[in-house]
Amino acid sequence: MKTLHIDVAVIGAGSAGLPAFRAAKAAGASVVLIEGGAYGTTCARVGCMPSKLLIAAAEAAHAARRTAPFGVHVDGAVRIDGREVMARVKGERDRFVGFVVESTEGIPAEERLIGYAHFIDDNVLQVGDHTRVHAKSVVIATGSSPFVPPMYQVLGDRAIVNDDVFAWDDLPRKVAVIGAGVIGLELGQALAWLGVDVTMLGARGRVGPLSDPAIKGYAQQVFSESFRFEPHAQVEAATREGDSVHLRYRDSAGELRDDTFDYVLVTAGRRPNVDRLGLHNTTLELDARGVPTFDPVTLQAGKHPVFIAGDANDVLPLLHEAADEGRAAGENAARFPDVKPLVRRAPISAVFTEPGIAMVGARHADLTDDSFVTGEVSFEDQGRSRVMLRNRGLMHVYVDKASRRFVGAEWIGPDAEHIAHLLSWALQMNLTVDAMLAMPFYHPVVEEGLRTALRNAAAQLPKA
Numbered sequence: 001m002k003t004l005h006i007d008v009a010v011i012g013a014g015s016a017g018l019p020a021f022r023a024a025k026a027a028g029a030s031v032v033l034i035e036g037g038a039y040g041t042t043c044a045r046v047g048c049m050p051s052k053l054l055i056a057a058a059e060a061a062h063a064a065r066r067t068a069p070f071g072v073h074v075d076g077a078v079r080i081d082g083r084e085v086m087a088r089v090k091g092e093r094d095r096f097v098g099f100v101v102e103s104t105e106g107i108p109a110e111e112r113l114i115g116y117a118h119f120i121d122d123n124v125l126q127v128g129d130h131t132r133v134h135a136k137s138v139v140i141a142t143g144s145s146p147f148v149p150p151m152y153q154v155l156g157d158r159a160i161v162n163d164d165v166f167a168w169d170d171l172p173r174k175v176a177v178i179g180a181g182v183i184g185l186e187l188g189q190a191l192a193w194l195g196v197d198v199t200m201l202g203a204r205g206r207v208g209p210l211s212d213p214a215i216k217g218y219a220q221q222v223f224s225e226s227f228r229f230e231p232h233a234q235v236e237a238a239t240r241e242g243d244s245v246h247l248r249y250r251d252s253a254g255e256l257r258d259d260t261f262d263y264v265l266v267t268a269g270r271r272p273n274v275d276r277l278g279l280h281n282t283t284l285e286l287d288a289r290g291v292p293t294f295d296p297v298t299l300q301a302g303k304h305p306v307f308i309a310g311d312a313n314d315v316l317p318l319l320h321e322a323a324d325e326g327r328a329a330g331e332n333a334a335r336f337p338d339v340k341p342l343v344r345r346a347p348i349s350a351v352f353t354e355p356g357i358a359m360v361g362a363r364h365a366d367l368t369d370d371s372f373v374t375g376e377v378s379f380e381d382q383g384r385s386r387v388m389l390r391n392r393g394l395m396h397v398y399v400d401k402a403s404r405r406f407v408g409a410e411w412i413g414p415d416a417e418h419i420a421h422l423l424s425w426a427l428q429m430n431l432t433v434d435a436m437l438a439m440p441f442y443h444p445v446v447e448e449g450l451r452t453a454l455r456n457a458a459a460q461l462p463k464a
Contacts, residue, residue, distance in 0.1 A: 002131045004113075006032050008333045009125055009135035011117045011277070013104055014041045015319050016310025016326035017141035021107070023330030024139070031334075032135075034127055036116030036276070039104045040097040042143055042311070043319050046163040050093040051186055054165070055352050057085045058193035062354065069389055080195045082171030093166060118278030122304060126278075137305040137333035140277065140292070141326055144270040144311035151238050152178065152266050158245045159238075159264045162187060171196055172262040176247055180206045180231055182351050184267035189226045189353050198227035199259065201249060205231045208351045211365035212410040214376075218394040219357060219412045238264065272312045282306075297341045299329045305336045318349060346428035348420050355379070355393045356416030360423040361408030362398065372398045372407060375433075375457025379413040382449040390414040395449065397423075399457040404432040404464065406454075415446045422447065433458045 007029035010021045017033065018041075024031045043049060064078045104112075115128025125133040146161035153159065162183050173196065177188040180202035192198040200223070207223070210216040223229050232252040239246045245261050272291050284292040284301050292301035292308060296315050299307045307329035310322035321344070328342040351357035379385045379393030393413025400407050409423055426436050433454050441451045 005134045008137045010139045012141035016322040019323045019326030020139045020330035023327040024334040027334035029334035034113045034117045039101045044096040044100045049096045050166040053089040055190045058190035062193045119281045122282045137336045139329045140308045141310045142273040142312045147271045174261045175263050176261040177265045179267035192227040200229045201233035202231040208357050211363045215410045298339050346424040348424040350417040357412045358416035358420035361427045373460040375453040377449045377453040384444040384446050397453045399433045
């Protein structure tokens with residue numbers, strides 16, 4: 001048994017763990033990076049990148065079917081070769097993973113340990129059956145995994161999660177998507193546009209991350225045009241029948257329905273990967289999920305020299321947030337007890353559907369009534385959007401009444417992720433609606449729709 005004494009042990013070599021390792025090392029600490037699985041981040045292997053590859057193929061198919069209104073006619077049906085689609089998805093995915101693996105393996109071998117880590121006590125980790133690590137500080141960056149409710153676990157390999165989609169060699173005929181969150185919407189629409197018969201069954205009326213009732217209602221109608229969408233469904237039974245799955249559910253109107261699918265794609269959320277850590281061997285206080293209670297500002301678990309970053313803490317499960325948290329956790333672990341707060345960037349999120357969904361700053365649901373005004377724009381008659389025949393969308397921007405500052409936005413519309421960046425920068429710079437309207441807007445661009453929404457908000461405020 002090898003014994004290692006180190007300043008900082010980082011558990012997990014993903015989107016949070018790698019920045020944590022580098023930050024701790026840059027701060028002058030001796031560091032070891034511990035990984036139990038294969039190198040390559042969730043983003044590269046089964047998340048951001050392969051999903052966008054599948055979406056890109058779907059958008060190509062959708063565009064090919066919609067050329068006639070431009071006077072451009074593609075004679076014959078658009079043919080989708082599922083094997084070719086998945087071959088490109090997996091080939092490009094492996095290329096992205098290769099870059100991450102190469103970077104990780106560039107870390108000196110003596111600073112990397114392969115094996116699952118679990119706590120022996122507060123400061124001692126057992127890695128596999130080969131190494132015991134005595135660490136002054138620990139960063140937990142173990143990520144998260146998809147959650148599959150027991151109802152679907154009995155379906156065996158016919159119940160899949162997003163990870164499994166990217167292992168397909170071909171596209172199936174018919175899929176039920178359980179959950180209408182970000183992953184469900186992205187993969188559900190992509191599969192539908194690639195010719196898969198998709199039924200999406202939500203439970204609580206969710207449409208991605210949206211909280212603004214008007215935007216959510218608009219988005220629900222849009223996605224109902226791509227696939228069967230039941231945002232208020234109740235699944236009563238799920239049974240395996242050979243290589244198929246039979247579902248009995250009540251639809252949004254309360255009608256009982258029976259249907260059979262090749263697969264059930266479960267997108268019912270994710271859970272932090274803490275089960276293998278042996279946290280019960282520590283004096284850390286754990287929450288109901290078994291995750292150490294921690295300060296979301298410093299990422300520190302109580303008064304212990306333990307820090308939790310990325311999807312493992314489930315604060316903001318986004319890649320750029322995981323990287324920021326990893327760096328902060330690594331620095332705090334290296335400099336403990338000189339712990340500093342994490343300065344977060346302006347909140348920004350995007351859903352890569354068409355039209356896209358985006359949210360910046362405060363959610364509508366979190367704003368205090370009568371503290372803000374709402375500026376609205378429909379993209380249905382917005383110039384550039386109509387030119388491109390992508391004129392579907394509705395946007396709400398929120399402006400604080402007292403300060404006139406832009407505080408948030410929710411919308412569905414074309415090029416949503418690009419407009420989201422403009423708004424997140426404006427939010428982080430604490431710009432007022434007046435300062436934003438003084439910025440240049442080129443013509444004709446989709447961003448002119450944003451200007452309309454800002455003007456509508458400004459018109460509801462007293463003269464500056």
